[in-house]
Amino acid sequence: MPKSPHPRATVAASLSLVFLTGGCAYLEGGGSQSADPDSPECEAFSQWQGNEGTVSVYASIRDEEAERMERSWQQFADCTGIDIQYEGSGEFEAQVQVKVDGGNAPDIALFPQPGLLARFIDAGDAVPAPDSVRTLAEEGWSEDWLNYATVDGELYGTPLGANFKSFVWYSPTYFSENGHEVPQTWDEMIALSDAIAADGVKPWCAGIESGDATGWPATDWIENVILREQGPDVYDQWVGHEIPFNDPQITEAFDRADEILRNEDYVNGGHGNVQTIGTTSFQDAGMPILDDECGMYLMGSFYAAQWPEGTTVGEDGDVFAFNLPPVDPEEGTPVMGGGEFVGAFADRPEVVAVREYLATAEYANSRAAEGAWFSAHQGLDLDGLEAPTDRLGAEILRDPETVFRFDGSDLMPAAVGAGTFWRGMTNWINGEETDVTLDYIEDSWPS
Structure with a gap:
């Protein structure tokens, strides 16, 4: 999916059908009616009662995902008053700045890029997390996650949802029938690729076409390889431009990715040759797995929604996924991903109450119960996750051996991360020399 958030739209609260759940009344499609605060169903929210008021929340989350999210906090809203x-916008990144500049900032914003939140922190617009929110955040998430919303030791945002961008999708049936096993190291994955190719099947399928965002799936490849080959310190230096984009260590990572992505023996299963990667949409790219026309496809956890109706996702199903393996298993389990962060522009008691609730395991479990979502929160009940790949992603993210890093291009200046990096990778896939691509991106970095 593109580095900016998925295309999502909020629902207008226009329906009047009322249904009762757990003693609280809800308006389908949004809105709420007050519940008896002394009822058993409201006991879990008693600490936030007495903070009645209106809290505006702004994000990029839209459509069905927005409906799920609004339902997930509905009982909290009804029991606290x-x-x-909520407002969702497909132009969130641009419009949140307009709102803040115009004196119409939302009380809370859900930021899909830590760099965007940092812009408002640097400008003095964002409100630091109060101690109560910080305590909940430190109980719920690893330091890796909290660091992305921390500036000069001050926490400004708490993580919300997560997505996993290191998944390699495959067919368990195909693997089993051909005696293949899920690789545990990079070298094992290359040996597996060779074995699949020897059977006359292209081991990899790929596609980077995504309209105006064409190229972003190839950046995921590079980010994943840098994290595995060079380690988290070099990854951080590269993302922060402490080393140049054309540093020799980055060249090495491109060379490793080249062994797969521009290898005619390896790609592009079900679609054609290497050049078809540039014209194959990321949505369609993995489909040949279902027909045993390619063995593997690197794509985020959100790809679970792309499989056709009737596809069984699971360890023994039609498709499943594994984490792109490490180059050196002794260095931990590298994972690259993304997610949203809850930031605020106001500190009224009712706003703090919502920030606190969104930082709890109770909220994470409420949202997970709505489906199609998971979090890196340590208190998330894995049994409540609907999709097997969501459970797998959550298990890996909360593993103490996991070395997590946020999607690099989401942290870079937009002109690079959502501009020259995308275009450069498209040129590279189409045959441009690695040094030319790296010099082009490096030269574009804002001074």
């Missing part, structure tokens, strides 16, 4: 007014 806090009216959460």
Whole structure:
């Protein structure tokens, strides 16, 4: 999916059908009615009662995902009397700045890029997390996650949802029938690729076409390889431009990715030759796995929604996924991913109450119960996750051996991360020399 958030739209609260759940009344499609605060169903929210008011929340989350999210906090809203007014926008990144500049900032914003939140922190617009929120955050997430919303030791945002961008999708049936096993190291994965190729099947399928965002799936490849080959310190230096984009260590990572992505013996299963990667949409790219026309496809956890209706996702199903393996298993389990962070522009008691609730395991489990979502929260009940790949991703993210890094291009200046990096990778896939691509991106970095 593109580095900016998925295309999602909020629902207008226009339906009047009311249904009762757990003693609280809800308006389908949004809105709420107050519940008896002394009822058993409201006991879990008693600490936030007495903070009635309206809290505006702004994000990029839209459509069905927005409906799920609004349902996930509905009982909290009904039991506390806090009216959460949600707005989702496909132009969130640009419009949140317009709102802040115009004196119409939302109380809370869900930031899909830590760099965007940092912009408002640097400008003095974002409100630091109060001690109560910080305590909940430190109980719930690893330091890796919290560091992305921390500036000069001050926490400004708490993680919310997560997505896993190191998944390699495959067919368990195909693997089993051909005696293949899920690789545990990079070398084992290359040996597996050779074995699949020897059977006359292209081991990899790929596609980087995504409209105006064409090229972003190839950046995921590079980010994953840098994290595995060079380690988290070099990854951080590269993302922060402490080393140049054309540093020899980055060249080495491109060379390793080249062994797969521009290898005619390895790609592009079900679609054609290497050049078809540039014209194959990321949505269609993995489909040949279902027909045993390619063995593997690197794509994020969100790809679970792309498989056709009737596809069984699971360890013994039609498709499943494994984490792109490490180059050196002694260095831990590298994972590259993304997610949203809860930031705020106001500190009224009702706003703090919502920030606190969104930082709890109770909220994470409420949202997970709505489906199609998971979190890196340590208190998340894995049994409540609907999709097997969501459970797998959550298990890996909370593993103490996991070395997590946020999607690099989401942290870079937009002109690079959502501009020259995408275009450069498209040129590279189409045959441009690695040094030319790296010099082009390096020269574009804002001074």
